[in-house]
Amino acid sequence: MTGRVSLPVICLGILGFGILYVPMTVMILFSFNAGKLVSVWSGFSTKWYASLLTNEQVLNAFGLSLFIAFWAATIATFFGMMIAIAFVRFGNFRGRLALSSLSSAPLVMPEVVTGLSLLLLFIGMESVLGWPAGRGVDTIIIAHATFGMCFAAVVIQARLRDFDRDIEDAAFDLGGRQPFVFFSVTLPVILPAVIAAWLLAFTLSFDDLVIASFVSGPGSSTLPVVVFSKVRLGVTPEINALASIMVGIVAASVIGGAFLMRRRLLKSDHD
């Protein structure tokens, strides 16, 4: 539905977008400030970007976060796809209620509770089984994969529901077998949702501060943990530069993704 929108609605809308965008815009502007103060402009400079790129602690944390987010997202997408297939295709299977409760509760669980309880489990497991020995990259990946798979399941489920089952049935009628049909028919159709689920799980893992703070050990500080400890000490131009780079990466990906989807839509309209 499209139509006229009254002026007060547009005013409130602009105000809302203002709240979302003014802080980030000011931050990006002042990341190019030569002075150390974040409110007084004293000339254009890129020196904070330069000093950021030589900050070993930040660079190491960035690499670690990328590694953790990649594996957490990959595990999460794989498991999320299994959950989604079970829900959409298996009808009333045994354990449906258990699986739907367990896969939806993490979506609404407060992060502090998830983080604390996982840490208590890991410590309990360590004293009983001897694994995991201490906390580090592996425990963070497990924690992130666990809530990531619940988000991934929601995203993939939505796409799988819209999926025309006749195509699959046709493939079976033509003699295709389960794994073959899945990889050659089902997967290509739900692929956009699988990619979206992976990206969502990746982002959630990459941005997570609270859960990582609980389940990380010494020497496995992720980027948000490092940023948080720096932010507590005050606003610094270096973090401005880091945040600006991150906003830039997200903006490029979101706008790029929107363009790709538009092209796909236009193309499918032509066909």
Added chain:
Amino acid sequence: MPRHLLMLNRITGANGRRLLVAVPLVWLALFFLLPLLKTLQVSFTTAQRSVPPYAPLWGFDDTGFFTNFTLDNYQLLATYWQDYIGPAGNSVKLAFFSTLVCLIFAYPMAWWIARSNAAWRAVLLVLVMLPFWTSSLLRIYALIGLLNPNGFINAMLIWLGIIDTPMRMMQTDFSIYMGMVLTYLPLMILPLYAVMVRLDDDVIEAATDLGASSVGVWWTVILPLTLPGVIAGSLLVFIPAVGEFVIPALLGGPDQLMMGKVLWTEFFRNRDWPVAAAIAMLLLAILTVPIIYARYQDGRDDRDADTPTGAS
């Protein structure tokens, strides 16, 4: 296909199905349910100087079976209620009004997006998605640069001559609400937009033709039809807002204590794990009603969506 092969396929098919359900189910039971039970268990123990820093709930020693079961941690929460129950009330209050403020902004924003033509709609949706995909820690950090006593807003106002001493905006309810809106606004807009974009123009036209004023149309037609989006969005904002840690930690002061921050302090600063576990249980108890309500709403959608395919 030969008959025995078909049989084989069917057997592995059934096992495959079972495996497909069992693997994620076991994972979630192990890394989500079991940790919660463990936390419940730890909340009934006492803290002690050891590794881990709490006494085992039960076990066997020279004298045989022993337990350390205690309700002391919950009693502590009740005795020092102004330090624990107070922040709990504060969390609910701040989360409730944050949800309301988000709704006030998100409703017109979603309406604007839904009523725009295709090109504008794409642009506005990208503008909503961009903050959604950006780290909330960094967005809150950007807000600090704005609200600080020597931040951008104060510098501008002093430069313009409107004020001569910096306003106090950080560590107030105002900074908490700004942080909450900044963090959760996209989560409110998206479900509202999803409902509004499916709204039938003819219904609105019919009401207008029958003589309803624009406020009347909104109250009698549009609001009831968009209510599912309002409920969904409010739950998406309220539930995480109650347990929020980063916002009270970075934007709040002593008067804006919230449960997430109290739990954090108890765990990392005081190293009292059993009390932290008891706070986690209290937080869950507060959130039980909205979480079950959200599940119920979700389950209803689930059943609705399943009805057509359920027959096949």
